[in-house]
Amino acid sequence: MIKTIDQARRFILAEKICTIFKSNLKEIKSLWDTVDLPDRQAGEGGWGEKIGAIWYWKNALPELFPNEIFYGKIRGGAAVLMSMAYLRESHYQAYHKPVEECRELSREIFELVRLEPYETGVLRRECLERFGCTKNRFDGALKELQITLNIVRSNEPGLERDTWLRFSDVYPDIQREGSSN
Numbered sequence: 187m188i189k190t191i192d193q194a195r196r197f198i199l200a201e202k203i204c205t206i207f208k209s210n211l212k213e214i215k216s217l218w219d220t221v222d223l224p225d226r227q228a229g230e231g232g233w234g235e236k237i238g239a240i241w242y243w244k245n246a247l248p249e250l251f252p253n254e255i256f257y258g259k260i261r262g263g264a265a266v267l268m269s270m271a272y273l274r275e276s277h278y279q280a281y282h283k284p285v286e287e288c289r290e291l292s293r294e295i296f297e298l299v300r301l302e303p304y305e306t307g308v309l310r311r312e313c314l315e316r317f318g319c320t321k322n323r324f325d326g327a328l329k330e331l332q333i334t335l336n337i338v339r340s341n342e343p344g345l346e347r348d349t350w351l352r353f354s355d356v357y358p359d360i361q362r363e364g365s366s367n
Contacts, residue, residue: 187222191250194221194243198255202272206244206265214260217243217267243267249341257339259332273357278364282353283334291319291327292336296352299337305347 188194197220198204205216223236233241247255247267256273260266261281268277285296294317298304304312306328313324328350331337338356340349354361 188217188220189222191239191243191246195247195251195255198247198267199269203260203266203268203277206240206267209264211262211264214264214266248339249343252341257341258335259329261333263329263333274360274363278335278360281333281335282361282364283336285331285334285336288330288334288336289327291317291323292330292334295324295327296331296336299331299350300352303340303349303351305349307347309350 188197194217197217201215203214204220205211205214206218208216208218217240218236221236221240223239225234225236244257244265244267248257254270256268256270258266258268258273285293288296291313295309295313298309298312309328310321310324313319313327314321319327328337331350335353337350338353340351340356342349
């Protein structure tokens with residue numbers, strides 16, 4: 187059972203891919219199910235030690251080990267951590283879809299991110315105003331761009347909010363290798 191960030195790192199590298207929180211996926215283990223830290227107790231405020239650690243690790247692991255750990259979303263929308271080797275060797279080729287094949291709103295969001303990095307809240311407000319979409323449509327489009335490996339969350343140290351970049355800007359070698367296969 188996992189109690190430390192280093193144990194979580196080793197688990198992800200050994201499993202190749204895991205969901206961050208509990209999921210219905212039988213073929214992928216979840217980090218949540220393997221962490222042995224106390225949940226929030228009845229009447230206790232805040233998140234509890236377990237969810238606090240996992241929430242921190244989902245951002246810290248890709249930030250501290252950018253050449254080893256990748257954060258993303260998979261089909262169905264589950265948030266995952268995976269080894270960079272797994273991303274490079276099989277996940278990218280299996281799940282990348284050119285942005286031109288994505289829905290219109292996804293393509294419009296991608297164009298904004300192409301021009302400059304965006305924090306989620308700022309990007310959402312911009313899209314609701316500019317494209318007249320709903321929050322749900324925005325969330326779905328942002329998820330589609332993550333699942334299809336067109337955008338990724340920045341691993342830049344010290345960022346407090348999710349900031350989105352083009353996958354090709356962060357991982358040009360993976361994109362290049364994936365398009366040559």
